[in-house]
Amino acid sequence: MVMFWVALLAISILIYLLLDGFDLGVGMLFGLTSGEAKRDAMLGTIAPVWDGNETWLIVTGVIMWGSFPVVYSMLMSAFYIPVLVMLLGLILRGVAFEFRGKAQRSRWVWDVSFSAGSFAASFMQGAMVGALVEGLQFSNGDYTGGTFGWLTGFSALCGIGLCFGYALLGACWLVRKCEGPVRDDARRQIPMLAIGVLAFLVIVFLHALVEHLPILHRWVDRPYLFVFPLIGAGAAAVLARSILSHDDYWPFHMVALIFVSAFGTLALSFWPYMIPFVVTIEEAAAPHASLAFMFWGAGLFVFPLMLLYVAVGYRIFRGKAVSAADHY
Numbered sequence: 001m002v003m004f005w006v007a008l009l010a011i012s013i014l015i016y017l018l019l020d021g022f023d024l025g026v027g028m029l030f031g032l033t034s035g036e037a038k039r040d041a042m043l044g045t046i047a048p049v050w051d052g053n054e055t056w057l058i059v060t061g062v063i064m065w066g067s068f069p070v071v072y073s074m075l076m077s078a079f080y081i082p083v084l085v086m087l088l089g090l091i092l093r094g095v096a097f098e099f100r101g102k103a104q105r106s107r108w109v110w111d112v113s114f115s116a117g118s119f120a121a122s123f124m125q126g127a128m129v130g131a132l133v134e135g136l137q138f139s140n141g142d143y144t145g146g147t148f149g150w151l152t153g154f155s156a157l158c159g160i161g162l163c164f165g166y167a168l169l170g171a172c173w174l175v176r177k178c179e180g181p182v183r184d185d186a187r188r189q190i191p192m193l194a195i196g197v198l199a200f201l202v203i204v205f206l207h208a209l210v211e212h213l214p215i216l217h218r219w220v221d222r223p224y225l226f227v228f229p230l231i232g233a234g235a236a237a238v239l240a241r242s243i244l245s246h247d248d249y250w251p252f253h254m255v256a257l258i259f260v261s262a263f264g265t266l267a268l269s270f271w272p273y274m275i276p277f278v279v280t281i282e283e284a285a286a287p288h289a290s291l292a293f294m295f296w297g298a299g300l301f302v303f304p305l306m307l308l309y310v311a312v313g314y315r316i317f318r319g320k321a322v323s324a325a326d327h328y
Helices: 002-030 036-046 050-067 069-078 080-099 107-134 153-177 180-211 214-221 223-244 250-270 288-316
Strands: 273-275
Touching: 002 036, 002 050, 002 107, 002 153, 002 250, 002 288, 036 153, 036 180, 050 069, 050 080, 050 288, 069 080, 069 273, 080 107, 107 153, 107 250, 153 180, 153 250, 180 214, 180 223, 214 223, 214 250, 223 250
Parallel strands: none
Antiparallel strands: none
């Protein structure tokens, strides 16, 4: 049961990163785009799916709360402010998405809100991951790092890095879903965003070396982890080739593969800890009776139905997006 819920948690986080990642990326690129026609086209590509994408964040939280309550309580104590800001950013995005379709004179307010909410949510997610990698202060199961213990130069760098990563994923999504000027603009943005992601990865690795981060020892002790960077490098090569050949299909899939390889590296670097070097998976797990009880509801029915919903939804809205009278 414990391994089942760990796997489900990992799958939920990965699905959220890929799905909400590209629409958060579109939201950030939205703020850099001028012209109502282009902005409407960008929103049209995510209109049918953006709220469903965010559902996976709720799934992640529910699994953490029900299956690993110790970790949930410890992380919420440490990340109260970034989680609150992230949720406020996601709420602001949802409000702005709907209001801008009806507003006239105040549309610019909702345009700024949509982009700002996307950036806030993306930055906070990256900062929390960075804080976990660098290490948080706990004592006897209680967080002792202070209100802003999660905010360091490294965590801020990770926040910026994830913004670049999401923006790259969003640009590739626009290449896949759009035609004309929006697709051409997104294709021109991809090389710059890819360079930003590469620079971030190099800086993070150098920081780990200089600061002797504990997670670095995992990379040394587990050489098989280097398989994932090799997969990411191969995907980056295919991405570069697809951009040069003006291919609309492969860029999004290759960036998604880069995200998968980065996630695999990080997850296996943490193993068997849920909070690195503080709480193991076995220590964090709820009683077996609780895990088994949830299995017959959420595990056996809800999760598969959500996967089916996503598969059907993306199949229905496959192909290039077309303009409509409103954003749906």
